[in-house]
Every structure is written in C-alpha cells, then in structure tokens.
Amino acid sequence: MWYLNEEREAILRTVREFVATEVAPQAMEIDASNEFPLALFKRAGELGLLGVSVPEEFGGLGGDQTTHALVYEEIAKALPVLTVAMGAHSLLAGGLLEMLGTVEQKKQYLVPAAAGEIIMACGSTEAVGGDNQVEFQTRAVLDGDEWVLDGGKVLICNIGVADLYVVIAVTADHVDPVTKAGLSAFLVPAGTPGLGIGKPEHKLGWHGSATGSLSFTGCRIPKENLLGPLGGCLQAMFVSATAEFLSCGPVSLGIAEGAYQMALAYSLEREQQGLALFDRFQVTRHKLARMWGEIESLRALVYSTYAERDRGELCLATGRLLKVKGAEVSEYVGREAIQLFGGVGTVVDTGVERFWRDAKVMAIGGASVEALQDVIAGLIKRKLA
Numbered sequence: 029m030w031y032l033n034e035e036r037e038a039i040l041r042t043v044r045e046f047v048a049t050e051v052a053p054q055a056m057e058i059d060a061s062n063e064f065p066l067a068l069f070k071r072a073g074e075l076g077l078l079g080v081s082v083p084e085e086f087g088g089l090g091g092d093q094t095t096h097a098l099v100y101e102e103i104a105k106a107l108p109v110l111t112v113a114m115g116a117h118s119l120l121a122g123g124l125l126e127m128l129g130t131v132e133q134k135k136q137y138l139v140p141a142a143a144g145e146i147i148m149a150c151g152s153t154e155a156v157g158g159d160n161q162v163e164f165q166t167r168a169v170l171d172g173d174e175w176v177l178d179g180g181k182v183l184i185c186n187i188g189v190a191d192l193y194v195v196i197a198v199t200a201d202h203v204d205p206v207t208k209a210g211l212s213a214f215l216v217p218a219g220t221p222g223l224g225i226g227k228p229e230h231k232l233g234w235h236g237s238a239t240g241s242l243s244f245t246g247c248r249i250p251k252e253n254l255l256g257p258l259g260g261c262l263q264a265m266f267v268s269a270t271a272e273f274l275s276c277g278p279v280s281l282g283i284a285e286g287a288y289q290m291a292l293a294y295s296l297e298r299e300q301q302g303l304a305l306f307d308r309f310q311v312t313r314h315k316l317a318r319m320w321g322e323i324e325s326l327r328a329l330v331y332s333t334y335a336e337r338d339r340g341e342l343c344l345a346t347g348r349l350l351k352v353k354g355a356e357v358s359e360y361v362g363r364e365a366i367q368l369f370g371g372v373g374t375v376v377d378t379g380v381e382r383f384w385r386d387a388k389v390m391a392i393g394g395a396s397v398e399a400l401q402d403v404i405a406g407l408i409k410r411k412l413a
C-alpha cells in the first residue's frame with residue numbers, strides 16, 4: 029500500500045498480533061455481555077496504542093495521524109467498540125487535554141492516559157441535542173477557589189470506568205449562537221462528590237462502550253481544574269471533534285472489511301447442488317464485487333485524507349466527509365454481508381450481524397451525518413470545500 033512505510037509497518041505488525049491473539053478471540057463475548065473491554069483497553073495502553081500521536085514528552089509514541097488510522101482500522105476489523113472507547117479517551121478527552129491543558133495538567137493526566145493507566149471520558153452532549161450547544165444547561169459557577177457544576181450529560185462513552193471526565197459547561201449568561209463563546213471545559217475526577225454516574229444504556233450496537241448519562245449536583249472541583257480559556261473552548265472542541273470524525277473513516281473501513289471477509293469466506297464455502305454460492309449465483313459474485321469496490325474506494329478516501337491531515341492541508345469538509353462516507357459504506361457492506369449468509373446471517377452467534385449494528389451507530393455517535401452534511405454544505409457555499 030502506498031501509505032505504508034517502515035515505521036507504520038512495525039506498528040501494524042504489533043496491532044495485527046494484538047488483534048489476532050487477544051482482541052478477536054474475545055469479540056463475540058464482549059458484544060454479548062455488553063461489558064466494557066477493560067483488559068483489552070489496558071493492554072492497548074501497554075502497547076502504546078492509546079498514545080500513538082501524543083508527543084513523546086507526554087508519554088506518547090509521537091507518531092502521525094496516518095499511523096493512528098492504521099491502528100483503528102485493524103482493531104475495528106475484529107472489535108469496533110474497542111476503537112470507540114479508545115477514541116473517546118484519546119481523541120475527544122485526550123485531544124482537549126492536549127490542546128488546552130497546562131504542562132502540569134498534561135503531566136498529571138495525559139502521561140498516564142497515554143499508557144492506559146487512567147481512562148478518560150468526554151462529556152459534551154446534553155438532552156437538548158448533541159449539536160445544540162446554545163441550549164446546554166450544565167453550568168459552572170466560580171465560588172471562592174472552587175467551580176461548582178450543576179446539570180447533566182447524556183450518551184457519554186466510558187462512564188463508570190473513567191478515572192477522569194472532561195466536561196463542557198456553560199460559564200456565561202448564555203452561549204453565543206454564532207461563536208458559541210460561553211462554553212468552558214473542566215477536569216472532573218471520578219469520585220468527586222456531586223458527580224453522578226448512570227447505568228450504561230442497552231444499545232443497538234457498540235456493545236461495551238459504557239455509554240450513559242452523568243449528573244452534576246453541586247459538584248465542586250478546584251479552581252485550577254478549568255481546562256483552557258474561560259468561555260473559549262469551542263475552537264479546541266471543533267479540532268478534537270474533527271479528529272473524531274476523521275477516525276470514523278478507518279473505523280468504518282475496518283467494520284466493512286470485517287463483514288466482507290466473513291461474507292466472502294461463507295460464499296466460497298457454502299454449497300448448494302455441489303457448487304459454492306459464489307460459483308452458483310452471479311448475484312452473489314456481483315454483490316461481493318460491489319462490496320469490495322466500496323471498501324477500496326473508502327480506503328482511498330481515508331488514506332488520502334489522512335495524508336492531507338499529516339501534511340497540514342486538511343480541508344474541513346473532507347474531514348467530515350470521512351464520517352459520512354464511512355457510515356454509508358460500512359452500513360451497506362454490513363447489510364449485504366448478512367444477506368449473503370441467508371438465515372444464519374440473522375443469528376447473533378454467527379457473528380456477522382454485529383458489524384451492521386456497529387455500522388448503524390457510526391452514523392450518529394459523535395455527530396449525526398445529517399448535521400455533518402449541513403456543515404459540509406455551509407463550507408461548499410463559502411467555497412471552503
């Protein structure tokens with residue numbers, strides 16, 4: 029592949045071995061139990077996979093974004109939800125910490141986070157709508173040397189297992205509808221009195237992501253737990269969200285490849301009247317050829333976009349397109365894979381339908397594809413795409 033080099037291949041070998049020997053054997057069990065993949069997450073930390081692009085001075089590998097993408101793609105082929113937990117930790121919470129944190133804050137939290145010694149979560153979405161920050165209700169008020177948080181968050185990944193929550197709260201009279209000024213980020217350690225942690229939701233897909241609600245009732249944190257400028261965290265939120273949208277490209281690619289490989293193997297093995305389904309039905313061959321084509325087109329888009337990102341030339345619209353296209357392709361391939369299996373494709377123990385369930389959530393978690401299309405349309409109009 030044109031995007032591989034010696035360094036990236038070395039990391040790829042590590043990830044492939046991790047996936048083959050530790051992740052894949054547990055994937056079905058994690059999907060069935062809905063348990064957060066704690067041991068795998070910690071192991072990913074030991075292998076350096078939680079800090080691929082974190083600077084070396086803060087305990088990371090100091091690698092580029094393409095390397096990050098390769099890691100996510102490989103893991104998603106077997107257990108997409110592990111990349112979701114990693115993304116919430118490294119890209120959302122970790123991204124904000126890296127961009128907004130003081131050196132002390134980074135030493136205290138980013139260094140152990142890169143090694144998987146602590147787990148982080150990022151709480152932004154509220155019941156009024158994930159993209160509707162103007163109506164956010166969670167407020168932080170300064171009282172002497174402490175910030176007091178009141179409000180609540182919904183659909184937050186890594187709850188319960190997280191040691192540190194990066195939380196977005198309103199710190200002004202209102203949030204400016206255009207600039208979104210008035211939002212600030214805070215570091216809330218698990219166990220802080222007044223921080224309530226809900227029960228993980230039972231969802232269609234991403235089983236094991238420990239996604240649920242947080243509540244804040246007179247939750248007091250030290251003044252110095254403000255992360256970044258007061259009322260001005262939006263720019264960093266935008267950048268960390270962009271990293272998350274980008275990562276949906278390789279994760280979706282991995283999901284599609286996982287489903288496609290299963291469908292291909294089944295079509296070559298299962299026989300009817302002495303012929304494999306692949307040889308007996310033209311429609312089966314054509315479906316597989318189209319699935320392959322969609323996967324390869326997505327691969328081209330993913331790695332050319334990541335190359336732009338590594339050169340510092342990322343176009344904001346293409347960054348968002350990765351999430352939109354990735355969700356489309358992984359959902360399509362996941363659906364067709366079930367179809368190619370016939371009846372057994374709908375049986376959970378077969379292990380193919382979970383890829384489609386995970387793909388469906390890709391179109392919503394983090395931001396809905398409709399909201400992203402709207403942003404892309406705005407960029408097109410302003411000739412920024």
Ligand SMILES: Cc1cc2nc3c(=O)[nH]c(=O)nc-3n(C[C@H](O)[C@H](O)[C@H](O)COP(=O)(O)OP(=O)(O)OC[C@H]3O[C@@H](n4cnc5c(N)ncnc54)[C@H](O)[C@@H]3O)c2cc1C
Binds near residue numbers: 151
């Ligand atoms: C499994 C999972 C994990 C998640 N993890 C996290 C997390 O770790 N941290 C976190 O902060 N959030 C997280 N989220 C929340 C996620 O970011 C939101 O679900 C997402 O932003 C959509 O917001 P909403 O669910 O409030 O839908 P709403 O905002 O109510 O939107 C509903 C629908 O309305 C349409 N719509 C909404 N806004 C627009 C718009 N601007 N333009 C066009 N159409 C629009 C879309 O069709 C959308 O699907 C997670 C969500 C899920 C499902």
